[in-house]
Amino acid sequence: MEKKLFINLGRCIACRACEVACEKEHGISFITVYEFRDIAVPLNCRHCEKAPCIEVCPTKAIYRDEDGAVVIDESKCIGCYMCSAVCPYAIPIVDPIKELAVKCDLCAERRKEGRDPLCAAVCPTDAIIYADLNELMEEKRRRKAERIVEAQRKAVETLAYFG
C-alpha cells in the first residue's frame, strides 16, 4: 500500500493552516497557498512519478524513499540547484543557512511514527489528504452510496407525507 498526498482544490478555503504548521515544523514552509480570483491553490512538491530532480542531480542526493516520497540527502547535496532549475514548479529552494537545496519530504519523521504529513493532518476541510488511492476511491464510493440511500429515504418520507 503506497500512500500519496492528494490536493482537492475545490475544498481549499485559503486559511493557510498548512503553511503555518509546515513553517512551525520545519522552520520554513514547503507549501504555499496561491490565490487566483476565487480559487486557492496549495502548491508543494508533487513527489512526481518520473521526477526530473532525481534524474538531474549530479551527486544522486535526491532519491525516492520506501514510502515513495522524493527526498534530499543533505550530506550529498552540493547546492548546485539543478533540481530547482528542472522542477516544473521550482520547488527545491535554498536553505540560507546550510546553503543547500531543501524541499518537502512529506514529514519523514512523522511518517516514521505512522503519522500523516502535517499539512494533511491540520487541513480543516480535507483539501489535503494523505491516502492510498484504492482506499480513497473506496471511501468516495461509500460516501456516494450513503448520499443515494439518504436521497431515497427523503423521497420515501415525502411520498408518505403527501400520502
Ligand code: SF4
Ligand atoms: S489548510 Fe487546507 S484549506 Fe487551509 S489553506 Fe491549506 S489546503 Fe487550503
Ligand code: SF4
Ligand atoms: S521537486 Fe519538483 S520535480 Fe522533484 S518531485 Fe518535487 S515537484 Fe517533482
